[in-house]
Each structure stands twice: as structure tokens, then as C-alpha cells.
Amino acid sequence: MPDLAMAAAATRPASDAGASILSVRNLEAWYGESHILHGMNFDVNAGEVVTLLGRNGAGKTTTLKSIMGIIGKRTGSVRFNNQEINPAFSDRIARMGVAFCPEERGIFSSLDVRENLLLPPIVRPGGLSLDQIFDLFPNLKERLASQGTKLSGGEQQMLAIARILRTGARFLMLDEPTEGLAPVIIQQIGHTIAQLKKEGFTILLVEQNFRFASTVADRYYIVEHGKVIDGFANSELRANMDKLHTYLGV
Amino acid sequence: MTVMTDYILPVKSRGLHDEMIAFGIMTALLLIVPLTGVYPYFVMQALCFALLACAFNLLIGYGGLLSFGHAMFLGTAGYVSGHALKVWGFSPELGIVAGTAAAGALAVVTGSVAIRRQGIYFAMITLALSQLLYFIYLQATFTHGEDGIQGIPQGYMFGLLNLANPTILYYIVLACFLFGFLVIFRAINSPFGEVLKSTRENEQRAISLGYKTDQYKLLAFILSGTLAGFAGSLKVFVAQNASLTDVHWSMSGEIVLMTLVGGLGTVFGPVIGAFVIIAMQQYLAGFGQWVTVIQGVIFASCVLTFRRGIAGEISHRFGISL
Amino acid sequence: MQALYAQLLVGLINGSFYALLSLGLAVIFGMLNIVNFAHGALYMMGAFCAYFLLNIAGIGYWPALVIAPIAVGIFGMLLERTLLKWLAGLDHLYGMLLTFGIALIVQGVFQNYFGSSGLPYAIPDELKGGMNLGFMFLPVYRGWVVVFSLVVCLATWFLIERTRLGAYLRAATENPTLVRAFGINVPRMITLTYGLGVGLAALAGVLSAPINQVRPLMGADLIIVVFAVVVIGGMGSIMGSIITGFALGVIEGLTKYFYPEASNTVVFVLMVLVLLVKPTGLTGRAA
Numbered sequence: 044m045p046d047l048a049m050a051a052a053a054t055r056p057a058s059d060a061g062a063s064i065l066s067v068r069n070l071e072a073w074y075g076e077s078h079i080l081h082g083m084n085f086d087v088n089a090g091e092v093v094t095l096l097g098r099n100g101a102g103k104t105t106t107l108k109s110i111m112g113i114i115g116k117r118t119g120s121v122r123f124n125n126q127e128i129n130p131a132f133s134d135r136i137a138r139m140g141v142a143f144c145p146e147e148r149g150i151f152s153s154l155d156v157r158e159n160l161l162l163p164p165i166v167r168p169g170g171l172s173l174d175q176i177f178d179l180f181p182n183l184k185e186r187l188a189s190q191g192t193k194l195s196g197g198e199q200q201m202l203a204i205a206r207i208l209r210t211g212a213r214f215l216m217l218d219e220p221t222e223g224l225a226p227v228i229i230q231q232i233g234h235t236i237a238q239l240k241k242e243g244f245t246i247l248l249v250e251q252n253f254r255f256a257s258t259v260a261d262r263y264y265i266v267e268h269g270k271v272i273d274g275f276a277n278s279e280l281r282a283n284m285d286k287l288h289t290y291l292g293v
Numbered sequence: 294m295t296v297m298t299d300y301i302l303p304v305k306s307r308g309l310h311d312e313m314i315a316f317g318i319m320t321a322l323l324l325i326v327p328l329t330g331v332y333p334y335f336v337m338q339a340l341c342f343a344l345l346a347c348a349f350n351l352l353i354g355y356g357g358l359l360s361f362g363h364a365m366f367l368g369t370a371g372y373v374s375g376h377a378l379k380v381w382g383f384s385p386e387l388g389i390v391a392g393t394a395a396a397g398a399l400a401v402v403t404g405s406v407a408i409r410r411q412g413i414y415f416a417m418i419t420l421a422l423s424q425l426l427y428f429i430y431l432q433a434t435f436t437h438g439e440d441g442i443q444g445i446p447q448g449y450m451f452g453l454l455n456l457a458n459p460t461i462l463y464y465i466v467l468a469c470f471l472f473g474f475l476v477i478f479r480a481i482n483s484p485f486g487e488v489l490k491s492t493r494e495n496e497q498r499a500i501s502l503g504y505k506t507d508q509y510k511l512l513a514f515i516l517s518g519t520l521a522g523f524a525g526s527l528k529v530f531v532a533q534n535a536s537l538t539d540v541h542w543s544m545s546g547e548i549v550l551m552t553l554v555g556g557l558g559t560v561f562g563p564v565i566g567a568f569v570i571i572a573m574q575q576y577l578a579g580f581g582q583w584v585t586v587i588q589g590v591i592f593a594s595c596v597l598t599f600r601r602g603i604a605g606e607i608s609h610r611f612g613i614s615l
Numbered sequence: 616m617q618a619l620y621a622q623l624l625v626g627l628i629n630g631s632f633y634a635l636l637s638l639g640l641a642v643i644f645g646m647l648n649i650v651n652f653a654h655g656a657l658y659m660m661g662a663f664c665a666y667f668l669l670n671i672a673g674i675g676y677w678p679a680l681v682i683a684p685i686a687v688g689i690f691g692m693l694l695e696r697t698l699l700k701w702l703a704g705l706d707h708l709y710g711m712l713l714t715f716g717i718a719l720i721v722q723g724v725f726q727n728y729f730g731s732s733g734l735p736y737a738i739p740d741e742l743k744g745g746m747n748l749g750f751m752f753l754p755v756y757r758g759w760v761v762v763f764s765l766v767v768c769l770a771t772w773f774l775i776e777r778t779r780l781g782a783y784l785r786a787a788t789e790n791p792t793l794v795r796a797f798g799i800n801v802p803r804m805i806t807l808t809y810g811l812g813v814g815l816a817a818l819a820g821v822l823s824a825p826i827n828q829v830r831p832l833m834g835a836d837l838i839i840v841v842f843a844v845v846v847i848g849g850m851g852s853i854m855g856s857i858i859t860g861f862a863l864g865v866i867e868g869l870t871k872y873f874y875p876e877a878s879n880t881v882v883f884v885l886m887v888l889v890l891l892v893k894p895t896g897l898t899g900r901a902a
Contacts, residue, residue: 113792132795133796134801136796137795137796137797137798138798145793151785153786153788158782158786162782162786162794162797164797164798207797210798359711406891409891409894413644413650413708413711416708420842421839422883424836424843424883425887429880432876542839582723582724582726582727583723584723585719585720585726586720588716589715589718589719589723590716592712593717593720597698597713
């Protein structure tokens with residue numbers, strides 16, 4: 044079987060080429076007894092926005108959690124900045140500069156917005172300052188004293204993204220940041236991601252909303268049954284539309 | 294999260310068959326005990342605790358409710374039976390009925406308070422309630438405080454059977470134990486027991502299926518408390534006294550320990566556990582407070598490495614249902 | 616009236632211990648999901664630690680107030696690292712059973728060497744004597760215990776509710792996995808939290824030594840009362856634990872004055888009443 048990650052990397056437009064930041068090989072993962080990932084292979088290069096697409100239950104979220112070290116039982120190789128991070132505990136992975144924004148957003152109800160924002164420790168210099176964060180998300184500034192979970196869904200999502208920008212991590216993993224949000228908020232988040240990309244962040248995105256993904260992504264991987272089954276660049280999107288519809292069943 | 298009773302094998306159709314055979318073996322062994330020269334009072338005491346542990350196990354093993362106050366039923370039944378026999382001159386059978394009924398009434402009251410919370414809170418509430426009873430019995434006059442009720446007459450059961458005869462007493466205690474054991478066994482395998490188990494597994498689901506789970510839990514609590522009281526009343530004839538020891542929290546802890554050692558949620562585990570712990574106490578009686586230390590060590594090691602208990606481990610290893 | 620004030624003071628002192636102990640239980644439960652049955656035994660170890668310091672090393676009350684909680688706290692952290700951490704993911708009841716076993720071991724060992732009678736521990740010279748407040752005579756040591764306990768409780772509240780470290784703690788109580796994925800060493804925090812809760816219990820033990828003497832079983836009955844306090848107040852709120860602890864101590868003191876026969880049982884009776892009226896407990900968070 045050809046290595047699809049390699050095949051996908053080969054299709055990458057040369058102009059986007061940066062050094063590989065994340066390289067996932069034969070990653071398998073289990074939730075208790077159920078085997079979710081069956082050998083994931085893909086790469087993310089510096090400065091890219093890469094999106095994992097796939098149906099519900101395909102293993103996209105599990106992939107992010109496995110990279111983050113949250114899934115207890117996992118095998119295979121995950122190299123981040125040429126260092127093997129599988130197996131390592133999630134706190135160590137975070138300190139190497141990987142930041143994660145979970146699907147359920149994970150805003151803490153016993154912390155106010157300021158505490159939520161300041162919670163993740165600075166792992167390296169170069170993170171956004173509070174002023175820069177408030178430029179990106181002006182709403183948060185007015186709600187600093189509110190209880191974290193009293194925010195609207197959109198504000199919670201902004202908070203969840205904002206707090207990992209402070210830490211100095213340059214590699215972000217965002218799990219369905221647009222889920223359940225109004226179009227105007229989705230637009231704002233798209234704008235934010237574009238901005239972050241411009242500032243040199245590398246982003247691994249999980250999305251169901253592929254229309255949204257197409258506005259920010261450089262490349263796509265299609266995940267099915269815990270494996271990457273295809274990959275292409277954003278420029279090839281139009282040519283792959285039919286395939287994509289079959290994969291995603293839309 | 295692993296539920297406490299995950300270590301228990303699912304009930305299989307052949308489970309009942311295994312359990313019948315085990316019951317036959319247990320009964321046969323217990324019937325021949327007086328012929329073997331084993332000290333009958335040891336076995337009688339162990340049988341009382343075995344019934345007590347089985348009653349406790351009905352709550353934790355099948356209802357998921359950890360009672361840390363079952364000594365209150367043991368002690369209450371003991372005091373009431375003892376007082377009825379000694380002061381009111383009740384016959385033995387009426388003395389047993391009085392003690393058991395008192396424990397049952399106590400279970401109705403304490404149960405309706407305790408089942409208002411689950412899990413750790415249920416455990417803390419039952420512990421606090423039994424401590425409340427402890428202080429009441431400490432101050433009450435009929436219990437004779439620190440001295441307890443001593444020299445309780447054994448009398449003639451049904452006017453015929455002289456309970457001062459160890460052999461007769463043994464068979465009466467054995468018959469009562471088997472009766473209580475079968476009541477619990479029947480309850481576990483009845484529709485009532487099935488609802489109780491499904492409540493333990495997923496209370497919300499049981500509620501949505503239309504079961505009033507609180508009523509089932511209360512019923513289980515009352516049945517458990519009443520049978521624990523029954524054991525307490527029997528124990529009066531064996532020990533001929535009723536004292537504060539039986540209401541103390543350390544007694545509640547011993548009941549938990551017996552069941553844990555034998556196997557939570559197994560049918561025969563509490564019986565095995567009771568015999569093991571009572572035997573251990575006999576052999577180690579000379580070691581003073583070290584017995585407490587050893588019990589603590591057993592507690593900790595069971596929780597850390599032996600959560601299935603003896604019966605559960607046998608079931609697991611050999612694929613039989615105990 | 617003198618007797619009433621005296622009983623109120625006794626109530627406040629008991630309330631101090633209830634507050635310090637239930638506070639520790641709440642903090643530990645939040646992070647470890649364990650109801651620490653060994654809390655009473657560790658309280659007793661705090662008192663014994665002060666006793667040993669004085670009688671073996673000649674170290675007095677004031678250093679003991681610092682050394683004993685740290686020493687017992689370290690002992691607690693060793694327990695957490697060697698035993699309690701294996702319970703992660705199991706039913707909460709196993710934590711209760713394991714810590715009950717630990718309590719039996721600790722209390723049994725001390726009973727073996729020191730029997731059941733009390734060992735005296737003298738009030739430090741600086742806190743001897745009393746003050747006439749006009750309406751009552753206040754023994755200085757007792758006043759000190761109430762004030763100092765209150766300060767420690769409020770400091771703990773401040774630490775948890777108002778500092779960055781406390782924010783980590785609250786967040787990890789809600790979602791330890793995510794907090795760890797932010798780069799915080801949660802297992803180390805869990806160990807330190809257990810040490811903190813245990814240290815508070817040991818501190819209460821030191822404070823209690825000159826009043827109640829030092830006995831191997833001094834914590835065994837106390838922990839059951841504290842459980843009732845926890846059922847009444849719930850373990851969800853730090854301030855709730857503090858207020859419930861002091862309030863129940865005062866109510867117990869009043870009962871000692873008005874109806875002494877019920878002073879042992881009043882907390883349990885109140886627990887029953889609260890369960891009948893408001894089953895979720897006063898702070899209202901369900902289990």
C-alpha cells in the first residue's frame with residue numbers, strides 16, 4: 044500500500060514548502076477496548092494550515108488527542124520538531140510547544156474569564172500579549188470578570204483559542220472551532236486563523252464544515268476508519284470535489 | 294470510571310446451577326460441623342457474621358450502596374432481643390422476632406434518610422446515623438451503657454428446644470442462617486433484584502424505564518437492615534450479651550472487611566469472608582491492637598490488589614459462578 | 616451567663632477543628648475524588664508529632680506548629696504516591712475503603728505503643744492564663760485557637776479562590792486532562808493537594824493537643840462528626856465548608872448549655888434534618 048502521507052506531501056505546491064514540524068507515522072490509538080486509530084500517516088509543515096476532514100467517528104478528534112498525549116494507549120511515531128513525542132505525557136508535549144483547543148472548548152466554570160485566559164502557563168517566549176489578544180477578540184476584554192461558562196458559545200470559542208495564543212506555542216491544534224456557531228462568528232474565527240497563519244503559526248485543524256475549511260486551509264487529509272485515505276492541496280480542491288463528496292457523504 | 298462491581302462476573306444461565314451445587318456443599322459442610330469437634334461457638338459466631346455480611350452485600354453488591362453503618366442493625370437487634378429475653382421474659386422465638394422487627398423499623402427510618410444521597414455521601418450518612426445510635430445507646434438506661442446487657446438467658450425455643458445445649462443451639466443458628474441466606478438469594482434472583490442491579494449500573498436509565506429506583510433502594514435497605522438485625526438477634530443466644538461493641542463504627546468496618554475479603558457482589562463471598570475474618574480474630578486474639586493493624590493492612594491490600602475477593606477470584610479463574 | 620459563654624467558646628473551638636478538617640476533606644475530594652477516611656488519623660498524627668518534638672527533641676509549641684503539619688503532610692504525600700494514586704479511575708468508594716484501612720493501620724500502631732489514654736501537652740507559656748472580658752473569662756490559649764484557625768481557613772480560601780495556584784487547582788478539579796494538556800504537571804499537583812489537606816488536619820491536631828490531650832483515637836470519632844458536617848455543607852464550596860464547620864461547632868456548644876444530653880448527637884440530628892429538607896446539602900451541589 045503506498046504511503047498516502049508521502050503521496051500527499053508530494054502533491055504539496057513547492058511554494059508552501061517549509062520544514063516538517065509534525066510527522067505522524069503508523070499512529071494507532073485505543074479508547075479502552077475499542078481500537079480507534081489504525082495507523083495514521085501524515086505531515087504538517089511549518090507555517091501551514093492543514094485540515095483533517097472526515098465523517099463523524101472517523102478518528103479526527105482522537106488523532107489530535109493522541110498527538111497531545113491525552114489518549115492513554117497509543118503506538119506508532121509522532122515526531123514534533125524532529126523529536127519523538129510518543130509516548131510522552133501531555134504536560135511535557137505542551138511544554139515543547141504544542142497547544143490544543145478541544146472540541147468541547149473546555150472553558151472552566153469555576154474560573155472567571157481572566158483566570159481562564161491566564162491559565163495555560165507560558166511555555167516559551169514569543170506568545171501574544173494580552174493587548175494583541177484583545178485586538179483579535181475585543182469581546183473578551185469587556186467580559187474579563189464574568190464566569191467562564193457564562194459567555195456565549197462564540198465568546199467561549201474565542202476564549203478557548205485566545206488562551207493558547209499567550210503560551211508561546213507555535214503549533215496549534217483546533218478541534219472543530221466553528222461547531223454550532225453563527226455565521227458571523229465563524230467568519231471572525233476564519234479571519235483569526237488567517238491572521239495567525241500570517242504571523243507564522245502552524246495550525247492543524249479538524250473540521251466538519253468543509254466550506255469553512257476551504258477558506259483557511261493549505262492542504263487537506265481525508266480520514267476514514269482511523270486512517271488517512273487521501274490528501275490534496277487547496278489548489279486541487281476543485282478537481283477533487285467529486286471524490287470529496289463521496290468521502291464525506293455530503 | 295470503573296464501577297465497584299465491575300469485577301463481578303455477569304450472571305450466566307449456568308450461574309444458578311453452580312450456585313446450587315455450592316449451596317449444597319456449604320450446607321453439607323455446616324451440617325457435619327458438630328461431628329468434627331470444631332468449637333461450635335466459633336462456627337455459630339461466624340454464621341451470625343456471615344448472615345450479617347450477606348445482608349450488607351445485598352446493598353453494596355447488588356444496589357451499589359456502601360453502608361458504613363450496618364453495626365447499628367446488629368446492635369439494635371441485640372439490645373432489643375436481649376432486653377426482651379432478660380427483662381420481659383420473652384421466649385427465644387419472640388425475642389428474635391422483637392429484635393429483628395426493631396432492626397427492620399430502624400431500617401425504615403434510617404433508610405428513608407440515607408437513600409436521599411448516593412455514593413460516598415450514602416456511606417458517610419450511614420456512618421453518621423450509626424454513630425448517632427451509638428451515642429443514644431451509650432446514654433440510654435436499658436442498654437446499661439458501657440457494661441451492656443450481660444447474662445442473657447437462652448431459654449427453650451418453642452418451649453421444647455434447650456438452647457443452652459450447644460448442639461441444639463448450633464442447628465437452630467444454622468437453620469436461621471440458611472433461611473436468611475435463601476431469602477437474600479431469592480431476592481437477588483427475583484425481578485426485584487434485577488431492577489436493583491440495573492439501578493446500580495445506570496440509575497438514570499432505570500428511572501427512564503419507569504422504575505421508581507428510590508423505592509427499590511429503600512426496599513433493599515429495609516431487607517438488608519432487617520436481616521442484619523436477624524443476625525444480631527441470633528448472636529444474642531451465642532454470646533449471651535449485647536454491648537456497645539456491636540454498635541461501634543469499628544464493627545461496621547469489620548462487616549465491610551468481611552465482604553470485601555470474600556468478594557463484593559458474590560453470593561458466597563460474604564460467608565467465606567466472615568469465616569476468614571472471625572478465624573483470624575480468634576488466632577490473633579493475643580496480639581492486642583496489632584489485630585487492628587492487620588485488618589487495616591488487609592483492607593488496603595484487598596482494595597489495591599484483590600478487588601474481586603476470594604469468591605470473585607475463584608469465579609474469575611475457574612469460570613464458575615459463586 | 617458565664618457558663619453559656621464558656622460553652623460557646625468550646626463550640627467555636629470544636630468548630631475550628633470541624634472547619635479545618637472539612638476544608639481539607641473538600642480540597643482533597645475535589646482533586647483526588649477520594650473521601651479521606653484517614654483524615655482523623657492524620658489529625659492525631661499532627662498532635663503526636665508535636666508531642667514527640669517536645670518530649671524527644673525538646674522543640675516547643677511554636678516550631679511544632681510549622682514542623683508538624685509539614686512532616687505529616689510529607690507522610691501524606693508519600694501515602695498518595697505509593698497507595699492512593701493506584702485508585703485513579705476506580706469507583707470513589709474504593710478510596711474510602713483504602714483510606715479507612717490506612718486509618719486502622721495508623722491508629723492501631725499508635726494504640727499499640729501509647730494505649731488509649733491521653734498524654735498531656737502543656738499550653739505554651741506565651742498563651743497561658745486568661746483575660747477578663749467583662750462578660751466572661753477568656754483563657755488565652757482557647758481564644759488563640761479560634762482566631763488562628765479562622766486565619767488559616769481564610770488564608771486557604773484566599774489561596775484557592777484568589778491566586779494563580781488556586782486557579783490551577785480549581786481548573787484541575789473540573790478537568791484534569793485538559794489542565795495537564797496545557798503543560799501543568801497535574802499528578803504533582805494532586806500529590807501537593809493531598810499534602811495540603813493533610814497538613815491542615817495535622818495543624819488542627821497540634822492546636823488541639825493542649826486542649827484535648829494527645830490520644831491515638833482522638834481523630835477516630837472526630838472524623839465521623841466531620842463527615843456529618845460535610846454531608847450538611849457539601850464538598851463543593853471552600854467557604855461553605857468553613858462556615859458550616861464553625862456554625863455546627865457553635866450549635867453544638869449551645870446544645871451543651873441548654874440540653875447537654877444531646878450535645879454528642881446534635882450534629883447528626885441536624886444532618887438528618889438537612890437531608891429531609893434539602894437532600895443535596897446546604898451548598899446545594901449533588902454528589
